[in-house]
Amino acid sequence: MRTESGMQPQEYMPDTLPTLEKKGENTMVINMGPQHPSTHGVLRVVLELDGETIVGLRSEIGYLHTGMEKEGEYLDYRKALTMTDRMDYLAANSNNLAYTLSVEKLLDLEVPPRGQYLRVMLTELSRIASHCVWLGTHSLDLGAMTPFFYIFTEREKILEMFEMFSGVRMMPSWIIPGGLRGDMPDGFESKLRTFLKEFPAKLVEAEALLKTNPIFMARTQGVGYISAEQCMALGVSGPTLRAAGVGWDLRKSNPYCGYEKFQFSIPTTTNSDVYDRFLVRMAEIRESVKILQQTIDELPSGPWNSDDRKVVPPPREELDTSMEAVIHHFKIYTEGISPPVGEAYVPIEGPKGEIGFYLISDGTAMPYRFHVRPPSFMNLQALETMCLGRMVADVVAIIGSIDIVLGEIDR
Amino acid sequence: MPIPVVDNVRLDVRKLIERFGSDGTEPSRGAIRDIGEHRGDIRITIQTDKLPEIVRFLRDDPELEYKFFSECLGVDYSTWKHPRTVPERFEVVYNLVSLRHFSRIFLKVAVNDGQEVPSLTPIFPGANWPEREVYDMYGIRFAGHPEMVRILTPPGWVGHPLRKEFPLGGERVDFPGGTQGPAVGEVQMPYAGDSWEGKTGSEDVGGR
Numbered sequence: 001m002r003t004e005s006g007m008q009p010q011e012y013m014p015d016t017l018p019t020l021e022k023k024g025e026n027t028m029v030i031n032m033g034p035q036h037p038s039t040h041g042v043l044r045v046v047l048e049l050d051g052e053t054i055v056g057l058r059s060e061i062g063y064l065h066t067g068m069e070k071e072g073e074y075l076d077y078r079k080a081l082t083m084t085d086r087m088d089y090l091a092a093n094s095n096n097l098a099y100t101l102s103v104e105k106l107l108d109l110e111v112p113p114r115g116q117y118l119r120v121m122l123t124e125l126s127r128i129a130s131h132c133v134w135l136g137t138h139s140l141d142l143g144a145m146t147p148f149f150y151i152f153t154e155r156e157k158i159l160e161m162f163e164m165f166s167g168v169r170m171m172p173s174w175i176i177p178g179g180l181r182g183d184m185p186d187g188f189e190s191k192l193r194t195f196l197k198e199f200p201a202k203l204v205e206a207e208a209l210l211k212t213n214p215i216f217m218a219r220t221q222g223v224g225y226i227s228a229e230q231c232m233a234l235g236v237s238g239p240t241l242r243a244a245g246v247g248w249d250l251r252k253s254n255p256y257c258g259y260e261k262f263q264f265s266i267p268t269t270t271n272s273d274v275y276d277r278f279l280v281r282m283a284e285i286r287e288s289v290k291i292l293q294q295t296i297d298e299l300p301s302g303p304w305n306s307d308d309r310k311v312v313p314p315p316r317e318e319l320d321t322s323m324e325a326v327i328h329h330f331k332i333y334t335e336g337i338s339p340p341v342g343e344a345y346v347p348i349e350g351p352k353g354e355i356g357f358y359l360i361s362d363g364t365a366m367p368y369r370f371h372v373r374p375p376s377f378m379n380l381q382a383l384e385t386m387c388l389g390r391m392v393a394d395v396v397a398i399i400g401s402i403d404i405v406l407g408e409i410d411r
Numbered sequence: 412m413p414i415p416v417v418d419n420v421r422l423d424v425r426k427l428i429e430r431f432g433s434d435g436t437e438p439s440r441g442a443i444r445d446i447g448e449h450r451g452d453i454r455i456t457i458q459t460d461k462l463p464e465i466v467r468f469l470r471d472d473p474e475l476e477y478k479f480f481s482e483c484l485g486v487d488y489s490t491w492k493h494p495r496t497v498p499e500r501f502e503v504v505y506n507l508v509s510l511r512h513f514s515r516i517f518l519k520v521a522v523n524d525g526q527e528v529p530s531l532t533p534i535f536p537g538a539n540w541p542e543r544e545v546y547d548m549y550g551i552r553f554a555g556h557p558e559m560v561r562i563l564t565p566p567g568w569v570g571h572p573l574r575k576e577f578p579l580g581g582e583r584v585d586f587p588g589g590t591q592g593p594a595v596g597e598v599q600m601p602y603a604g605d606s607w608e609g610k611t612g613s614e615d616v617g618g619r
Contacts, residue, residue, distance in 0.1 A: 235537035
């Protein structure tokens with residue numbers, strides 16, 4: 001941190017006491033987080049309580065700020081990709097895809113059908129994995145421990161599949177501008193088919209522990225209401241918006257990666273409470289399973305990468321025979337790719353809502369501006385509206401229902 | 412339902428031109444400085460003081476219904492080397508979505524250092540945090556914002572990190588109690604871009 005000369009540390013260091021203006025006389029201000037286990041990371045919430053009722057709420061973020069947007073301006077397009085995994089680390093493939101689509105829009109590049117199907121496959125697996133983590137931690141917050149173990153076993157199977165692709169469980173960086181880093185590995189198809197056959201039953205097992213559980217229903221039904229109008233004005237997207245009755249899903253409304261070819265529906269509910277968000281996400285997992293079944297059944301053959309040699313490195317065997325291929329290879333790995341001057345923003349439907357990267361290119365190998373629209377950042381703003389007037393124990397349920405990832409909020 | 416397009420002009424653009432376009436007959440007109448299209452995205456640069464009026468119009472028009480506030484972001488053009496339509500240093504880009512047509516419109520306002528942008532928080536409460544982030548990262552203040560304080564960096568931070576002159580590394584790091592952490596610059600660490608930039612022997616690929 002840079003300081004102005006002559007300042008003593010205690011003068012500029014942040015005041016660690018709550019910065020909430022008290023509304024009432026007989027109220028109490030208490031602090032929750034940033035080391036509270038149910039805040040899902042380093043979120044700090046300052047609450048003003050009148051008895052047990054919340055009359056004021058303020059979220060403090062930024063504890064995980066690592067300057068990724070600044071860093072992105074100093075990395076070339078292929079290197080900046082690896083940072084996107086670390087934003088929403090529970091659904092790295094979705095971030096990769098959002099970033100990649102923006103770069104491809106700058107380049108005006110098309111990806112062959114097989115590449116698109118594999119991208120859909122990876123992002124839908126990501127969505128299931130992300131919702132699995134949400135289900136496990138959300139139920140853990142509410143005192144139910146068993147679903148956590150059930151569903152994390154299933155998530156582990158998905159991470160193993162990512163490992164088959166890329167060698168990495170959580171940060172694959174497998175979707176790159178121009179296509180993918182490689183084709184589907186041997187044995188992946190049978191593994192995915194087995195998973196798709198077994199997973200729905202396992203999901204029912206975990207879901208059955210909560211869906212009609214009287215304690216879970218008492219803690220979640222009617223809690224955390226927010227109207228659809230408020231959601232839209234606050235920029236809340238994803239399952240939280242769909243639980244409020246707005247059937248907006250970017251996969252349907254503005255299809256990318258050939259989503260228009262797949263049969264699936266958008267689950268919506270109308271009560272807009274914590275329980276409904278649970279229902280929407282459970283239904284979304286089932287829709288993702290449907291999409292995955294279609295991708296594996298209808299997977300086209302052919303190349304998975306664009307043949308634009310200015311963007312995608314040539315295959316290894318070409319390097320032995322073609323001088324041009326060696327030059328392209330060398331140029332891509334030393335200089336990177338340089339899209340023409342322009343701006344691009346391609347939003348996709350991530351597990352948490354609309355995620356997109358606003359990229360501005362000045363014609364060089366590094367983005368002039370590298371900006372992400374993190375869904376959790378916008379969704380978390382709704383916390384105050386959802387919590388006011390509720391009991392203090394509901395805060396934990398509501399934070400869980402928004403499904404935030406602080407790595408993405410703070411960047 | 413996709414947004415209607417007549418003669419290659421989208422309905423929202425046509426309505427904006429009709430209402431706010433410049434023909435010099437009314438003082439409220441002339442709010443549009445530039446209309447740009449790039450790969451199907453519409454980006455409209457408008458007069459800064461007309462921003463709330465235009466956003467309110469887009470939100471309340473029954474045929475448009477730009478009711479979803481997606482985000483806003485800042486851009487610092489101080490090292491930009493290509494032609495631009497407006498001379499100001501910073502731009503703030505607003506991203507609005509119509510859930511009626513599933514269309515998206517980007518509104519831009521351009522400001523210099525020290526100039527204020529009217530806050531959109533009275534129209535879209537969701538503008539609260541993104542505007543704080545723009546202030547934090549660029550130092551652009553928003554008039555009428557309920558709480559114009561930093562959001563991602565600590566309250567005592569000096570400078571605005573995403574301005575182009577702000578270095579990527581090399582500052583001393585202060586810790587509580589008056590101690591200082593390892594300064595990156597003192598161990599001769601190059602900037603991230605310097606490790607490869609311009610080292611290929613051909614053209615200067617980095618450009619900065």
